[in-house]
Amino acid sequence: MKEPQTDPAGIRVAVIGARGRMGSTVCKAVADAPDMALVAEIDQHDDLARTLRDSRADVAVDFSVPSATEANVMTAIDAGVHIVVGATGWDDDSLGRVAARLREAANGAGVLVAPNFSLSAVLTMTFAAKAARYFESVEIIELHHPAKVDAPSGTAKHTAAAIARARRDAGRGPSPDATESGFEARGAVVDGVHVHAVRLRGLVAHEEVLLGNPGEQLVIRQDSFERTSFMPGVLLGIRQIASRPGLTVGLEHFLDLA
Ligand SMILES: NC(=O)C1=CN([C@@H]2O[C@H](COP(=O)(O)OP(=O)(O)OC[C@H]3O[C@@H](n4cnc5c(N)ncnc54)[C@H](OP(=O)(O)O)[C@@H]3O)[C@@H](O)[C@H]2O)C=CC1
Ligand SMILES: O=C(O)C1=N[C@H](C(=O)O)C[C@H](O)C1
Numbered sequence: 700m701k702e703p704q705t706d707p708a709g710i711r712v713a714v715i716g717a718r719g720r721m722g723s724t725v726c727k728a729v730a731d732a733p734d735m736a737l738v739a740e741i742d743q744h745d746d747l748a749r750t751l752r753d754s755r756a757d758v759a760v761d762f763s764v765p766s767a768t769e770a771n772v773m774t775a776i777d778a779g780v781h782i783v784v785g786a787t788g789w790d791d792d793s794l795g796r797v798a799a800r801l802r803e804a805a806n807g808a809g810v811l812v813a814p815n816f817s818l819s820a821v822l823t824m825t826f827a828a829k830a831a832r833y834f835e836s837v838e839i840i841e842l843h844h845p846a847k848v849d850a851p852s853g854t855a856k857h858t859a860a861a862i863a864r865a866r867r868d869a870g871r872g873p874s875p876d877a878t879e880s881g882f883e884a885r886g887a888v889v890d891g892v893h894v895h896a897v898r899l900r901g902l903v904a905h906e907e908v909l910l911g912n913p914g915e916q917l918v919i920r921q922d923s924f925e926r927t928s929f930m931p932g933v934l935l936g937i938r939q940i941a942s943r944p945g946l947t948v949g950l951e952h953f954l955d956l957a
Contacts, residue, residue, distance in 0.1 A: 713739035713756035716763035728930040751778045758937050761786050769793045776800050781809040783936040787853035798946045809940040813950040814853035816932030819921035825956045826919050827908040828861035832869035834910035842897040842905040850896040851887050863890035
């Protein structure tokens with residue numbers, strides 16, 4: 700692997716999905732960062748392997764689309780380029796394939812797949828997982844802009860998985876629910892947790908975790924009002940990924956929260 704810090708221009712960063720809402724924001728954040736150089740802006744008709752090679756990128760950042768991100772990650776691993784992934788669409792099978800490819804390549808590449816880079820979202824997930832064992836009921840509401848192509852959000856799935864793990868470890872059973880009909884109105888069920896997805900003009904990215912006990916409720920809520928909220932987390936991922944070989948899922952691992 701190349702050592703990013705040896706280049707006087709700083710960490711050489713290639714952004715995939717560069718013309719998108721997130722990709723264009725990342726390009727600006729990287730260009731403005733004193734310790735980084737934006738060396739490639741890549742979109743769907745570009746030859747990814749060739750551009751990574753020609754640009755001598757140290758780190759790629761992927762904010763493309765759920766249908767493309769796994770292939771992009773495989774290409775980066777094969778090219779020996781670390782990759783920080785914000786695009787959604789990941790599940791245990793696709794993460795397992797990436798882990799296997801990293802083992803095969805054995806080239807020291809680091810892959811960070813982070814469902815959400817905003818500090819408020821990472822803390823919401825952390826606090827929700829901590830609280831989950833103490834409450835009978837838990838449900839998630841995620842709210843996003845109407846141009847979002849996937850539902851439920853990657854953040855909500857990651858939150859549900861963390862909550863389910865915490866409840867399982869504590870020996871907590873499922874949330875009480877007497878529903879006998881109209882199951883579609885109860886949202887998606889992710890790891891046993893009901894998740895409700897709202898798409899509304901004016902929103903960016905928001906999540907609420909509702910926890911209930913007899914006579915009380917805890918609501919944990921985060922709001923990303925602007926895409927700049929994701930940038931400190933993305934830059935942290937870029938700065939740290941070279942020293943974290945292998946697959947990491949979730950920015951909480953880079954923040955000492957896991
Ligand atoms: N982890 C996090 O913190 C966050 C994650 N996200 C996730 O990031 C992803 C992107 O979101 P957003 O920016 O809103 O979406 P956009 O649709 O605005 O951007 C996606 C971009 O990727 C391009 N693209 C499509 N296919 C490919 C490909 N094969 N290779 C390279 N680029 C491609 C698109 O081009 P074209 O338009 O020509 O198709 C578009 O420019 C989503 O999965 C979203 O959920 C979003 C916000 C925060
Ligand atoms: O599409 C988005 O906008 C977002 N996608 C990610 C997700 O699905 O969780 C992160 C954030 O919620 C914004």
